[in-house]
Amino acid sequence: MVAQSRPSSKVASVSVPDGIRPPAALLPLYEVPDACGGLYDEVADCPSCVLAKTRSRTVPGSGPATCDLMFIGEAPGQREDELGLPFVGRSGQFLDELLASIGRARIDVYVTNVVKCRPPANRDPNPDEISACADFLERQIAIVEPRVIATLGRFSMAKWFPGERISQIHGRAVQRDGRWVVPMYHPAAALRDGSLRAVMKQDFAQIPGLLSGVSS
Numbered sequence: 614m615v616a617q618s619r620p621s622s623k624v625a626s627v628s629v630p631d632g633i634r635p636p637a638a639l640l641p642l643y644e645v646p647d648a649c650g651g652l653y654d655e656v657a658d659c660p661s662c663v664l665a666k667t668r669s670r671t672v673p674g675s676g677p678a679t680c681d682l683m684f685i686g687e688a689p690g691q692r693e694d695e696l697g698l699p700f701v702g703r704s705g706q707f708l709d710e711l712l713a714s715i716g717r718a719r720i721d722v723y724v725t726n727v728v729k730c731r732p733p734a735n736r737d738p739n740p741d742e743i744s745a746c747a748d749f750l751e752r753q754i755a756i757v758e759p760r761v762i763a764t765l766g767r768f769s770m771a772k773w774f775p776g777e778r779i780s781q782i783h784g785r786a787v788q789r790d791g792r793w794v795v796p797m798y799h800p801a802a803a804l805r806d807g808s809l810r811a812v813m814k815q816d817f818a819q820i821p822g823l824l825s826g827v828s829s
């Protein structure tokens with residue numbers, strides 16, 4: 614089993630939404646590390662793109678402030694917009710299953726998205742929205758300092774692998790700025806096409822080796 618990072622100090626600065634009762638298993642994800650609190654507050658007040666007009670809640674991220682493993686998805690969906698947490702719908706359930714397959718749990722990894730607010734009707738985020746959020750993502754990477762970043766889907770992949778196709782490069786880790794970046798399919802793709810479940814499991818299986826410095 615890979616060594617797991619634990620948050621050193623936490624405050625409950627992202628609150629459970631009024632009138633909504635999240636499953637008990639998600640409650641620990643509302644605990645925000647001190648190092649992320651200021652950034653999450655900025656995200657909560659962000660007026661920088663049109664998504665600010667339609668969001669219910671911002672979805673800055675979840676997980677420990679310093680952590681060896683970071684996942685970056687696309688944008689919050691309906692459930693994430695309701696709860697203010699990333700990957701808490703069906704894609705999140707599959708992400709949890711993938712994490713369990715490598716001996717990890719959600720509470721021990723950092724999870725965020727390229728865009729912190731839900732695009733209406735779950736449309737793709739547009740370039741303006743991605744640029745409006747880009748600085749938040751950079752700052753999250755600088756705070757968390759992950760050893761491995763796994764991109765989930767094409768929008769986060771495009772940050773490190775512009776112009777590439779996920780079908781060609783999924784699971785091929787590269788070193789960028791002293792860390793491994795490994796492009797992965799988005800869990801939702803595996804929910805649509807069941808044959809990708811095994812592909813994603815295989816891609817995930819190399820994460821422990823990347824974390825321990827032994828890559829195949």
Ligand code: URA
Nearest residue numbers: 686687688689699700
């Ligand atoms: N899909 C994403 O890319 N991010 C989420 O948080 C949920 C679904």
